[in-house]
Each structure stands twice: as structure tokens, then as C-alpha cells.
Amino acid sequence: MNVMFPQTQKLRELIRSVRACKTAADERAVISKECAAIRTSLKEGHENLRARNVAKLMYIHMLGYPTQFGQMECIKLITSGQYAEKRVGYLGLMVLLDETQEVITLVENHLKRDLQDSNQYVQGLALCAIANISSEDMSRGCASEILGLLTSANPYIRKKAALCALRIIRKVGTADIVEMYLECYAINLLNERNHGVLVSSLALVIEGLQRKEGAAHLTTYRRLVPAAVRMLKNLVMSSYALEHDINGVADPFLQVKLLHFLRVLGAGDRKSCDQMNDVLAQVATNTESSKNCGNAILYECVITILAMDADPGLRVLAVNILGRFLVNRDNNIRYVALNTLTQVVSKDLQAVQRHKNTIVDCLKDVDISIRRRALDLTYTLVNSSNVRLLVPDLINYLSFANNDFKEDLTTKICFVVERYAPSKQWHIDTLVKVLTLAGSFVPEAVGNKLIALITQSEVALQAYCVKVLWGVMANNAPLSNGLATLDGSEEDALAYCKKETLLLVTVWCVGEYCNLLCDESDTDLAEPGGQEWQKYQPSQLQVISVLQALLQSHYVMSTTIIQTALTTLLKFAGMFHESADSCKQLLQKFSTHRDLEVQQRAFEFAILVDHLPSCPGLTDKMPPIEATAAAENGAAPDSADGSPAPEARPPAPVAPRAAA
Numbered sequence: 001m002n003v004m005f006p007q008t009q010k011l012r013e014l015i016r017s018v019r020a021c022k023t024a025a026d027e028r029a030v031i032s033k034e035c036a037a038i039r040t041s042l043k044e045g046h047e048n049l050r051a052r053n054v055a056k057l058m059y060i061h062m063l064g065y066p067t068q069f070g071q072m073e074c075i076k077l078i079t080s081g082q083y084a085e086k087r088v089g090y091l092g093l094m095v096l097l098d099e100t101q102e103v104i105t106l107v108e109n110h111l112k113r114d115l116q117d118s119n120q121y122v123q124g125l126a127l128c129a130i131a132n133i134s135s136e137d138m139s140r141g142c143a144s145e146i147l148g149l150l151t152s153a154n155p156y157i158r159k160k161a162a163l164c165a166l167r168i169i170r171k172v173g174t175a176d177i178v179e180m181y182l183e184c185y186a187i188n189l190l191n192e193r194n195h196g197v198l199v200s201s202l203a204l205v206i207e208g209l210q211r212k213e214g215a216a217h218l219t220t221y222r223r224l225v226p227a228a229v230r231m232l233k234n235l236v237m238s239s240y241a242l243e244h245d246i247n248g249v250a251d252p253f254l255q256v257k258l259l260h261f262l263r264v265l266g267a268g269d270r271k272s273c274d275q276m277n278d279v280l281a282q283v284a285t286n287t288e289s290s291k292n293c294g295n296a297i298l299y300e301c302v303i304t305i306l307a308m309d310a311d312p313g314l315r316v317l318a319v320n321i322l323g324r325f326l327v328n329r330d331n332n333i334r335y336v337a338l339n340t341l342t343q344v345v346s347k348d349l350q351a352v353q354r355h356k357n358t359i360v361d362c363l364k365d366v367d368i369s370i371r372r373r374a375l376d377l378t379y380t381l382v383n384s385s386n387v388r389l390l391v392p393d394l395i396n397y398l399s400f401a402n403n404d405f406k407e408d409l410t411t412k413i414c415f416v417v418e419r420y421a422p423s424k425q426w427h428i429d430t431l432v433k434v435l436t437l438a439g440s441f442v443p444e445a446v447g448n449k450l451i452a453l454i455t456q457s458e459v460a461l462q463a464y465c466v467k468v469l470w471g472v473m474a475n476n477a478p479l480s481n482g483l484a485t486l487d488g489s490e491e492d493a494l495a496y497c498k499k500e501t502l503l504l505v506t507v508w509c510v511g512e513y514c515n516l517l518c519d520e521s522d523t524d525l526a527e528p529g530g531q532e533w534q535k536y537q538p539s540q541l542q543v544i545s546v547l548q549a550l551l552q553s554h555y556v557m558s559t560t561i562i563q564t565a566l567t568t569l570l571k572f573a574g575m576f577h578e579s580a581d582s583c584k585q586l587l588q589k590f591s592t593h594r595d596l597e598v599q600q601r602a603f604e605f606a607i608l609v610d611h612l613p614s615c616p617g618l619t620d621k622m623p624p625i626e627a628t629a630a631a632e633n634g635a636a637p638d639s640a641d642g643s644p645a646p647e648a649r650p651p652a653p654v655a656p657r658a659a660a
Contacts, residue, residue, distance in 0.1 A: 009034065009037075009056075010052065011052065011055045011059060014030075014034055014056050014059065015059065017034075018031070027063075031060055031063065031065050034056065035065070038053045038057065038070065041053055042069070042070065042073060050073055050077055051077060051084065051088045053070065053073060054074055054077060054088050054089065054092040055088055055092075057070040057073075057092065058092055058096065061095060062095075067096055068096075070092075070096065071096055071097055071103050073089075073092070074089050074093045074097065075089070075103070075106055075107055075110070076089070077089025077090075077092065078093065078107065083119070083122065086114075086122065087125060090125040090126070090128065090129050093129055093133065094128070094129055094132045094133055097133060098133055099134065099138075100135075104135060104138065105135075105137070107129070107138075108138050108141055108142070111126045111129060111130060111138075111142065112141075112145055114126035115127070115142070115145050115146075115149065116145075120154055120157060123149070123157055124156060124160055127146075127149070127157070127164050128160065130142055130146070130164045131160065131166075131167045132167075134167055134171065136171045139167065139168040139171040140168075140177075142164070142168070143168050143180070146161050146165050146168060147165070147180060147181065147184065149161035150162060150165065150184050151184070155194040155196070155197045158194075158197045158201075159194070159196045159197045159200045160200075162200035162203070162204045163203075163204075165204050166200075166203055166207055168181075169181065169204070169207050169208055170207065173211060173213065174213065175213040178208045178211055178213040178214045179213070179214070179216075179217070181208055182205065182208045182209070182214055182217045182221075183217075185201055185204070185205050186217065186220050186221065189201055189202070189205060189224060190224055190227045195244055195251055195253075195254050198254060202254075202257040202258065202260070202261050203257065205261070206257070206261055206264055209221060209265075210264060218265065218269075222269060222272050224265075225262065225266075225272050225276065228258055228261055228262055228265075229262070229275060229279045231258060232255060232258045232262070232279050232283065233279050233282060235250045235251060235254065235255050236279070236282050236283055236286050236287065237282070237286070247291040247292075247293050247294075248291060249287070249288060249291060249293045249297065252294070252296055252297050255283070256296060256300045259283070259297070259300040259301055259303075259304045260300060260304070262276050262280075262304060263303065263308065266304070266307075266308040266309075268309075273310055276304075276308070277310060277311050277314060280304060280305055280310070280314060281314060281317065283298075283301045284298065284301050284302075284305075284314075284317050284318070285317075287301070292330070295325070295330075295333055298321050298325075299325075299340075301321075302318040302321050302322060302340065305318040306318055306340075306343075306347065315347075315348055315351060316348075316351050319344060319351040319352060322337045322344070322355075323337075323354070323358060325337030326338070326355065326358045326359065326362065331365075331367050331370060334362065334365075334370055335367075335370055335373055338359070338362065338370065338373035338374055338376075339373055341355070341359070342373070342377045345377070345380045345381065349381075349383075352377075352381065353386070356378075356381055356386070356390065359374055359377050359378055359381070360393045362374035363375060363378065363394075363396075363397045371397070372405070375394070375397065375405075375409065378390055378393065378394060379412045379416065382416040383420060384420045384422070387416065387420040387421070387422065388422065391416065391417060391430060394412075394413050395413065395433050395434060395437060397409070398410070398413075398434065399437055403441065406438055406439075406441035407442070407443060409438075410434050410438045410441060410442050410443065410446060411443055411446070413430075414446045414449065417430045417431065418449065424453065424457050424461060425464070427453060428450065428454065428457070428465055429468075431449070431450045432450075432465075432468060432469065432472070432502075434446065435447070435499065435501055435502035436502060438499075439498055439499045439502075440498045440499060440500060440501075442499070442501040442502070443501075444501060446501060447502075447504055447505045450505055451505055451508060451509075451625065452624075452625040454509060455512075455622060455623075455624040455625045456624045459516070462516055463513065463516035463517075463519065465509060465513075466512075466513040466516055467516075469502075469506040469510070470506070470517055470538060472502070472506065473496070473506045474538065474542075494555055497550075497553065497555035497556050498555075500560075503556070503561055504561050504564060507561060507564045507568050508564050508567075508568070510543065510547075510568055510572075511564070511567055511568025511570075511572060512622060513621070514571060514575050514576070515575050517538065518538060518539070518540060518543065518576075540572075540579045541579075541582075543572065544569075544572070544579060544582050544583065547565055547568060547569060547572075547586070548586055550565055551565050551566075551589075551590070559598055562590070562593075562598050563597060563598055566587060566590060566598070566601050566602055567601075567605070569583040569586055569587055569605070570587070570605045570608060570609065570619060571619045573609050573612060573619075574619030575619065577612070577613065580609050580612065583609060584606050584610075587602050587605050587606040587609065588602070591603040591606060
């Protein structure tokens with residue numbers, strides 16, 4: 001009698017059908033139809049099609065469609081006596097299931113039985129499943145069986161058993177299990193001749209020794225340091241071997257594992273470090289750096305040197321290797337080098353300083369991740385001796401930096417400038433450049449610090465600051481009645497008014513030091529090479545005209561700037577009585593402003609203008625702002641826990657109000 005099977009496609013035909021789909025809807029239709037056929041086949045119990053169905057379910061799962069209905073079929077295939085079906089069942093088990101699903105508990109007995117099978121490939125399938133999807137309970141249940149396979153005569157089984165033991169330690173990690181596996185390798189670890197088994201065994205031992213449960217075995221394993229050093233030296237100095245050669249490097253995987261093993265054993269033990277120094281120097285000098293596998297070995301060697309109490313000369317050699325990585329064309333290698341150097345700065349700043357030019361060049365890289373790492377590293381390199389060299393590079397980076405981290409960059413620049421500034425003039429020049437370039441991304445605390453710094457400066461420097469800030473504002477003034485007030489254009493005005501912190505500081509300084517701004521007398525500065533001075537002194541009419549343009553411009557949206565500008569007008573009227581009428585007329589225009597604070601301030605200030613002659617001290621300069629108050633309102637880039645420090649806003653320096 002002929003048995004009729006349902007019309008199901010082969011895996012190859014299903015792949016061809018999916019690839020022929022032109023739209024996502026067509027693909028969903030094909031998958032839905034095939035899933036229905038698979039369900040029908042599973043329901044009718046066609047055992048001969050079970051392996052084919054599971055193979056198609058794995059493909060459907062990889063496309064992102066649900067396949068939970070076929071999980072039990074994987075378990076049925078695992079129990080099959082045919083190796084081909086068992087292989088598909090184990091593959092489906094590892095693809096369609098994970099350790100969090102309860103169905104996995106039904107497989108444990110089948111796994112234990114296959115671990116004792118006479119066929120090494122069946123054992124290998126079970127070991128692969130345990131190493132990939134075993135849960136904590138399954139790992140604990142299979143731990144003793146895996147221990148027995150670690151001493152198997154077959155290297156194929158020993159290698160897979162070591163990887164299973166690694167999974168068990170990571171999942172369970174109790175003291176008894178860690179001790180059980182570490183004692184298995186305590187003597188014969190490096191006697192293994194099969195490199196694949198040795199790499200797997202080293203991974204297991206390293207994982208165990210790095211855990212607190214295995215720390216007691218470090219003394220025992222340190223006896224293997226001379227043997228590990230000899231093995232690593234033989235690999236570095238060995239001639240070509242076809243079996244283990246990769247791009248001209250002898251077994252880079254084993255070299256990396258041996259270096260990691262030595263790093264674990266050498267941490268905190270001076271005697272072991274002394275035994276490793278020579279071989280680490282040989283690895284660092286004899287490994288080919290033109291190949292990617294050679295760079296992997298060099299990086300592991302660098303990490304090993306930096307993690308131990310190594311010789312100072314070795315540390316310099318390690319940093320120089322990272323310096324060579326910085327000029328590599330591979331962005332991945334450069335990123336790793338920058339990330340590692342950031343960690344090295346706290347241990348050996350002088351060695352990293354030798355490569356600061358290369359690090360600064362990375363700020364111009366097209367890759368944003370490289371620029372971010374280079375920025376962090378450059379920030380950590382700044383000190384009092386190189387602040388004049390590195391800060392300009394950081395400021396230049398502002399012009400093309402991504403908007404996402406301009407605020408963080410400006411905060412870091414201002415922090416190092418405040419900490420290492422060689423003079424007040426240089427400090428002020430730098431902050432003005434940051435305010436000019438960073439635009440609206442500058443935190444308000446930066447402007448507060450600049451105002452505090454100016455108030456604490458001598459008169460000559462105050463005159464310098466107000467003229468520099470005036471020059472920036474005059475060249476970008478908003479339009480007034482359709483005509484540029486000074487040298488500004490429509491585009492310049494829009495861009496300038498977006499820099500609210502710069503605009504706020506400028507308006508405040510113009511009001512506070514208006515007598516110095518309009519004073520034509522020369523002043524001597526300690527550093528004449530700062531910002532360029534304006535070639536002309538603004539007249540009183542020009543100052544009022546620019547302030548009027550700002551107040552009437554639709555570009556200025558911040559009420560804080562408008563309030564400060566009104567205060568500036570009052571102080572200007574108090575300093576220059578001949579301009580009092582013009583200032584009063586401009587103040588009266590804002591007595592009907594939609595903002596209540598602006599309206600009240602304008603109304604009160606307009607009344608105060610008439611009483612200024614009888615109150616000569618009302619518009620005097622503000623006293624210097626205390627340094628402690630400035631520090632409270634602008635903290636370091638990061639707080640103690642690594643999160644951004646909160647920023648407080650200082651009270652606005654305004655003139656006292658008069659009763660209405």
C-alpha cells in the first residue's frame with residue numbers, strides 16, 4: 001500500500017520561494033502557507049518528514065517568524081537512532097530553544113545518555129548543546145559527566161568538554177564545582193599537545209582563577225609560569241608550521257590565551273612578573289604588526305604588561321605599541337588604542353604625553369567614535385604645562401563637533417581652562433572663543449563663571465573684555481528697521497542671537513562697563529597677543545542703537561536677555577546723562593510687554609531714569625562676585641558618581657527696583 005505524504009517543499013525550494021518574493025507581504029504569505037503545511041505534517045505524525053520540517057523551521061526562525069510549535073519535534077529527533085536525524089534535532093534544539101524555556105528540562109536525560117555514547121560525534125553533539133543552551137539546573141546536573149570527559153583519550157571530546165565546563169562555571173560557579181575543575185588541570189594543563197584542547201582548557205582555567213571561588217588555586221597554578229613562558233617563547237620564535245600558521249603568525253589564538261593566563265597569574269605577584277618580563281619583551285618586539293592577528297597578540301601583550309607590576313621599560317614599550325596603533329589605517333585598532341591609552345593615563349602620564357600630537361590628530365578623524373575617544377583622552381592629558389597647546393585643539397574641534405556632545409565638550413574645556421589657566425587674560429580669551437564657537441550648546445554656568453572672572457579682574461582687563469565682546473556683537477548685530485545697525489547681516493544676526501549665553505554675557509558687560517567701552521584712552525595688558533581690539537570706539541548713539549536692535553529683534557526670544565538689556569539701558573543712562581532721554585524712550589516701549597517681569601522692570605526703570613541725578617550711586621558697578629559663589633554655580637564636568645553635576649543659576653546682577 002502506498003503511503004501519501006502531504007505536499008511540503010524541501011528546504012531548498014522554500015529558500016528559493018522566499019528569495020523570489022518582491023514584497024514583505026509576499027514573503028509573509030509564503031511563510032504562512034509553509035507553516036500551515038508543516039503543522040499538518042506534524043499533526044499527522046509523518047516521521048520521515050520530521051527532519052525536513054525542523055530544518056525548514058530553523059530557516060523560518062532565522063527570518064524572524066514564530067516557530068514555537070515545532071520545539072517538541074527537536075526533542076523527538078534527538079531520541080532517534082539515526083545520526084543524520086539526531087544532528088538535525090540537536091541543531092534545531094540550539095537554534096529554536098534557549099535556556100529560559102521549560103521544554104529544555106525534558107532533554108537532560110537524553111543528553112546524559114548521548115554523553116556516554118560510543119560514537120564520538122554523538123558525544124560531540126550533546127557537548128555542543130550543553131555548551132550553548134544549558135540552564136543552571138542542567139549545568140549542575142551534568143557537571144560530573146563533563147568532569148569524566150575532560151580526561152578522555154579523544155582530543156575532540158576533551159576540547160568540547162572543556163568548553164562545556166566553562167559554561168557550567170559561568171552558570172553555576174559554586175566553590176565545589178570551580179575547585180573540581182581546577183584540580184583536574186592543576187598538574188597536566190600545559191602537557192597537552194593538541195592546540196585546540198589547550199586553548200579550551202586555558203579558557204576554562206582562566207575563568208576559574210578569576211573568580212573569588214578559585215583564588216585559592218592561584219598559588220598552585222603559579223608553578224606553571226615557567227612552563228607557560230617556555231611555550232609562549234617557542235611559539236614566538238618558532239619557524240613556519242602549516243598546521244598552526246595564520247597569516248605568518250604561529251597559532252595567535254594560543255598566544256593570546258597564554259598571555260591572558262600569564263596576566264592572571266602575574267597580578268599581585270612580583271616573582272611571577274619577573275619570570276615573564278623577558279618573554280613579554282620578545283612578544284612585543286618580534287610579533288608582526290602588519291597582520292591583524294599580530295595586532296591582536298600585541299594588544300593582549302600590552303594589556304598584560306599594564307595589568308602587572310612590570311618593568312618601567314616594558315610599560316614604555318607597551319605605550320609605544322599603542323602609539324603605533326594610533327596611526328594604523330584600521331579604525332577598530334585605533335579605537336582600541338585610544339580606549340586603552342585613556343586607562344593608562346592615570347598610571348603613566350609621561351609615556352602617553354609623548355603621543356599627544358598623534359592623539360590630537362585623531363580629533364579630525366571622519367569616524368565619530370574615534371573623535372569621541374580622542375576627545376576624552378585629550379581632556380585627560382591637559383595639565384598646566386601643555387594647556388596652551390592642547391586647549392586650542394579642543395576649541396578648534398568645536399567648529400565641526402557633533403551637536404550631541406558639544407555641551408559636554410564645552411563643559412570639559414571650561415573645566416580644564418579654569419583649573420590650568422596661566423593668566424586671567426588667556427582664561428577670558430578662551431572662554432570667549434568657546435562662547436562664540438559653541439553657540440547655544442554652552443551651559444549657562446559657563447557664562448556665569450566668565451562674568452565672575454571679569455568682575456574680579458583689573459580695570460585694564462575689564463576694558464579689554466567689554467571691547468572684545470562688543471566687537472563680536474557689533475559685527476553680528478540684528479537688523480533695525482530693515483537696515484543693519486553696524487556691520488551685521490541677516491544670517492549673522494540669526495546665528496549670533498542663537499548664542500544666548502554669549503549674548504547675555506555681552507549685554508551684561510556693556511551695561512556694567514559702559515564707561516570703559518566708550519573710553520578712548522589706551523590700556524596696557526600683560527598679554528597683548530589676545531583677541532583683536534576694535535579699531536574704533538563706539539559712540540553712545542551706536543551702543544543705544546545696537547541695544548534697540550536687539551530688544552526689537554524677533555530673533556531674541558529669551559526674556560532673561562531682554563531683562564538684562566533693560567538693566568544695561570538704565571546703567572547707560574546713569575553713566576551718560578546726555579543719553580538718558582533716549583534710554584527712557586526705549587524703556588517706555590517695553591512697559592506694555594507681554595511678559596510681566598519685563599513689563600514691571602521697564603516701567604520702574606523708566607521712572608528711575610528721572611531720579612538718577614539725585615541718586616548718584618544707584619547705577620554703580622557691581623562688586624566682584626566671590627570665587628566660591630562662581631564655583632557653586634559651575635561645577636566640574638562630572639560629579640563624584642560619574643553623572644553630570646547639577647548647574648545652579650546665580651542671581652542676575654540687576655539694579656535695585658524703585659517703588660512704582
